[in-house]
Amino acid sequence: xxxxxxxxxxxxxxxxxxxxxxxxxTNSMFDYFLWYKKYPAEGPTFLIxxxxxxxxxxxxxxxxxxxxxxxxxxxxxxxxxxxDSAVYFCAAAQVGGGADGLxxxxxxxxxxxx
Amino acid sequence: xxxxxQTPKHLITATGQRVTLRCSPRSGDLSVYWYxxxxxxxxxFLIQYYNGExxxxxxxxxxxxxxxxxxLHSELNLSSLELGDSALYFCASSRTSGNNEQxxxxxxxxxxx
Numbered sequence: 001x002x003x004x005x006x007x008x009x010x011x012x013x014x015x016x017x018x019x020x021x022x023x024x025x026t027n028s029m030f031d032y033f034l035w036y037k038k039y040p041a042e043g044p045t046f047l048i049x050x051x052x053x054x055x056x057x058x059x060x061x062x063x064x065x066x067x068x069x070x071x072x073x074x075x076x077x078x079x080x081x082x083x084d085s086a087v088y089f090c091a092a093a094q095v096g097g098g099a100d101g102l103x104x105x106x107x108x109x110x111x112x113x114x
Numbered sequence: 115x116x117x118x119x120q121t122p123k124h125l126i127t128a129t130g131q132r133v134t135l136r137c138s139p140r141s142g143d144l145s146v147y148w149y150x151x152x153x154x155x156x157x158x159f160l161i162q163y164y165n166g167e168x169x170x171x172x173x174x175x176x177x178x179x180x181x182x183x184x185x186l187h188s189e190l191n192l193s194s195l196e197l198g199d200s201a202l203y204f205c206a207s208s209r210t211s212g213n214n215e216q217x218x219x220x221x222x223x224x225x226x227x
Contacts, residue, residue, distance in 0.1 A: 034215065036218075043204050046216070046218075089156075091157075101159030104149075104156055
C-alpha cells in the first residue's frame with residue numbers, strides 16, 4: 001500500500017522551460033512534505049519543504065504547491081537547467097505522530113534536454 | 115556534501131552472514147535515521163535513534179538491529195543475510211527529533227551473494 005505516489009517515472013523538459021513534478025498522497029495524517037533530489041551514486045539531497053498550514057513555498061527556482069483537499073503536491077522548477085537532471089523524490093511525514101521517518105514516493109527521473 | 119558520512123561504501127558478502135554499517139551524523143545533529151532503497155520498493159524507513167535512544171521503527175526486519183552511541187554515531191547490524199537484503203542503505207540525520215528536514219549520507223551498497 002503506497003501512501004506517497006509519484007505516477008510519472010520519468011519526465012523530459014527542454015532547458016529554460018518549466019519542469020512540473022507531481023506527487024499524490026493517501027494518508028490524511030501527513031502534515032509535512034519534502035522534495036529531495038538524487039544523483040546516481042549519491043544520497044538524496046534536501047531541496048524544499050512545505051507544512052500543511054501553507055499552500056505554497058518558494059526558494060529560488062524551486063516552488064512547491066500543496067493542495068490538501070486533493071492530497072496533491074507539485075514541485076515547479078523555473079527555469080530548468082541541465083544540472084537539474086536527476087531523480088526527484090517526494091516525501092511526507094506526520095510531525096509529532098511518534099514516527100519521524102519519512103515516507104517516500106518511488107521517484108521521477110527528470111531529464112533536461114539542451 | 116551533506117556532512118553525513120557512511121562506511122563502508124560497498125560491501126559484498128554471502129547469505130547467512132552478518133554485517134555492520136556505520137554512520138556519523140552531521141555535527142550537532144541528534145537524530146539518526148536508517149533507510150533501505152531496493153529496486154522495487156524505493157526508499158523505506160527502517161529505524162530512528164534520537165540522542166542514543168530508539169525513537170521510531172519502520173519496516174525493519176527482526177534480523178536487523180541498530181544502535182546509537184554516546185558520540186552520536188550509529189551502526190546498523192544486519193544478520194542472517196538473504197539475497198533480498200541486497201540494497202542501498204542510507205543514513206540520514208537531523209537536528210532534533212521532530213525536525214523532518216533530514217540530511218542523507220552517500221549510502222552503503224550491500225550485495226549478498
